[in-house]
Amino acid sequence: MARLNMRELALKLGVDRATVSRALSNDKAHLVAPATRERIRQAAGAAGYRPDLTAATLRRGRSHTVGILVSDLGNETFIDVIRTIFRHLDARSDAPSITPLIAETLDHPDATRRLIHTFLSRRVDAIISLASTEADTAILQDAAREVPVVLAIRAIAGAVFPSALCDDRAGGAMVATHFAERGHKIVCQVQGPPLSATFKNRALGFSEVCASRSIVETPQRIFAETATSAAGKRTLDALLAISPRPTAIFAHNDALALGVIEAMRHRGLRCPEDLAIVGFNNTQLSRILAVPLSTVDYPVEEVSRHAGELVRNLIADPSYRFESRLFTPSLIVRASS
Amino acid sequence: MARLNMRELALKLGVDRATVSRALSNDKAHLVAPATRERIRQAAGAAGYRPDLTAATLRRGRSHTVGILVSDLGNETFIDVIRTIFRHLDARSDAPSITPLIAETLDHPDATRRLIHTFLSRRVDAIISLASTEADTAILQDAAREVPVVLAIRAIAGAVFPSALCDDRAGGAMVATHFAERGHKIVCQVQGPPLSATFKNRALGFSEVCASRSIVETPQRIFAETATSAAGKRTLDALLAISPRPTAIFAHNDALALGVIEAMRHRGLRCPEDLAIVGFNNTQLSRILAVPLSTVDYPVEEVSRHAGELVRNLIADPSYRFESRLFTPSLIVRASS
């Protein structure tokens, strides 16, 4: 079925293409006589006319498209943030809706560069990165010369981008404080890959409080290669080999925590009696466990809303005086600690 | 920074825009003298020139874009299939790379219609739906008049679309056979929402084998509102109220299985001693559990490859005589059954 275009539709109605364009637009519809406008909209609907957005993009210089980089599509928190950002972006029913171009970097700088290149070639109106690492600083700065670049979830140390972040350091600190209050003297972290600022900051906040409250962080540090439950599971042996043995673990996210818990269960160790555990993110998983997981609730809503606002304002006015913000998470104490 | 366009680049090099276009293309580069071609490519790289793909799309009538519908971005199996499809689509290094437009339907027919509309307006070269339900039949058939529409994972009964599916009925049958072999006499399913053909077929295959091997399926059927662990957790009360009490459960996916297991743990019931459980999908989760979950391995690779091939061939030639295929999953017996 050949697609109907605007010229053909105009011809059929005996009006000019420009009139059709105006009648079908959001912002210029008032320039068309109400009767004509309705007639045109009716006919467009009946004929199944669909404006060609690639042509409109070329003409307008605006694609109503936003590129979004995420390191791992399997991460519930990232997905929640993406969903929520676009819910906010599309909530403005006056503005035309925005199509996200979602791409996964898997934390490969090469992939990141390629994807950003693609975004720019496709004329995205802005880029949101939930995946930035220090390796991407230069690429992102380059991109920022062409379109607004907004960072969410992950900051880049030493680079100034409009951003919407969780105060991971405060989150780490909350966990340490909680351990102190529960009387733990020896604790340990199961750290996520320090490539992303997220985990670095969680570790920092936790360690600072441990130092100030004279809790001993075991000298051995446990790093998981990835922030997944499989990697978490593999850390238990190392954890149990530590002497003196910690009584509480801060796992840098819920997946890691789950891995540790399953490994413990396998060995017949109980949580929290043998080892208390706190995770991070407050994922669905943390709630369904038979021993519900203590965790830090990620401020998904706030981070997403602010990221959405930054993007919207920067698209409307690239010189918009943006404000980066850091949102405070909150500790949720459940049965695992 | 004003973006450089092809005309400006050509001017700078003292050649025609068409020559630049050819030199930078994949398929017509051989038409340009090697020396000129290299000079142009160098200069393009140095100047940071990026062809405008929206303009190219308009001219070519091909966007090198594929729309992909998924019901739930939080589902590991869907994400795996999406990843794998695009790995296959992009593997052909001769062809220009394809940008996916990923959109989540949450199984709302309205959202589906809107998203398909957007895809077509953005001139996608094809649509892949991993989210089709019977409510979408008409919309998808409409769309199929404009671009190839390929179904993956979920079929639509009574509609003919090129598709790449898992033989869910066979999968359900395998689980029942396994229960028969283990000597279970009374069994029950925790069914996912029948909206998607997936769960209907799993249920059917399971029930058929139960009937033929004279295993009793408990008269009460357990339906989870969604195929999530939270919903699975809530089914345990109903399961335990069934009389006669089943000794084995077929949960329609791993998330449901996990929910049931956690609820059991909460009550002090052991798996598999008190209740054997088998899930579906062979997700990461199923492997890390302390009592590793028996499950049915989803043929992600085959489904994805075939979906990718269908899309590639149908884009190249819309009248391509496609073959829909059904791939057989395989039972993985672990400790939970």
Add this chain to the structure above:
DNA sequence: CTGTTAGCGCCTTCAC
């Protein structure tokens, strides 16, 4: 092998 020309479908002046 390279240049010329035209036009993809839309939106935005400008004119009336």
Add this chain to the structure above:
DNA sequence: GTGAAGGCGCTAACAG
């Protein structure tokens, strides 16, 4: 309130 005309950046068709 509507029409006429041009051009966004690219590539296909046709010359030469």
